[in-house]
Amino acid sequence: MTKSDPPGRGSERARNQLRRLEQSLLDLAVRRDGDRLRQLLSDDFLEFGSSGRVWTRKSIIDMLATETNFFPPAIEEFECTFLSEKVALVTYRTVRTDAKTGERLSSLRSSVWTRQNGEWRMRFHQGTRTG
Numbered sequence: 001m002t003k004s005d006p007p008g009r010g011s012e013r014a015r016n017q018l019r020r021l022e023q024s025l026l027d028l029a030v031r032r033d034g035d036r037l038r039q040l041l042s043d044d045f046l047e048f049g050s051s052g053r054v055w056t057r058k059s060i061i062d063m064l065a066t067e068t069n070f071f072p073p074a075i076e077e078f079e080c081t082f083l084s085e086k087v088a089l090v091t092y093r094t095v096r097t098d099a100k101t102g103e104r105l106s107s108l109r110s111s112v113w114t115r116q117n118g119e120w121r122m123r124f125h126q127g128t129r130t131g
Contacts, residue, residue, distance in 0.1 A: 014120075015080045018090055018113055021120055026072045026094070031064040042114060042121040050107045050127035071096055073105075086115040093130075106130045 021040065024030045030037070038061065045057035055063070073096035081089045090111045098105055112124040 014082070014088070018080050018088055018120060019075070019078055021113070021122075022078075022090060022092065022109075022111065023075060025122075026075070028067075028070055028072065031067060031070065034061050034065060037061045037064065039119070040122055042116065042123045045122060046124050048126040050129045071099060073107075088113045088120075094127075 025040065030040075038057075041057045041060070043057060045060070047055040047060055049055055073094035076093045076095055078092040079090070081091075083089055090109075090113060092109050094107050094109055096105050097103070106129070108128045108130055110126050111122050113120045114123045115121075
């Protein structure tokens with residue numbers, strides 16, 4: 001953040017970087033790359049999945065390594081609020097179309113990112129299915 005940035009907004013560069021990082025986690029190649037996921041997820045990562053399941057860093061990396069039925073959704077309504085220089089809250093909606101039914105599936109997403117040793121790492125993520 002720079003002194004000219006409004007409180008909570010952070011730099012545009014950091015916002016764009018966090019959006020790219022969120023988008024990368026929706027890429028099948030990244031999701032299957034345990035080394036890359038270990039770089040992106042903090043050691044104490046925790047997720048409350050849209051299924052209601054609670055995931056740790058190890059359990060999510062193990063699950064994603066064998067994921068077969070994944071269709072990357074689009075990110076909409078992306079927002080990023082900087083809680084401090086080293087902590088950001090990211091919120092957005094993911095939308096995809098069910099290949100079988102044609103139904104539009106939507107989830108609200110929130111992530112907490114922390115800056116550790118100069119790199120952004122996801123500390124927490126939650127997905128909530130919407131109608």
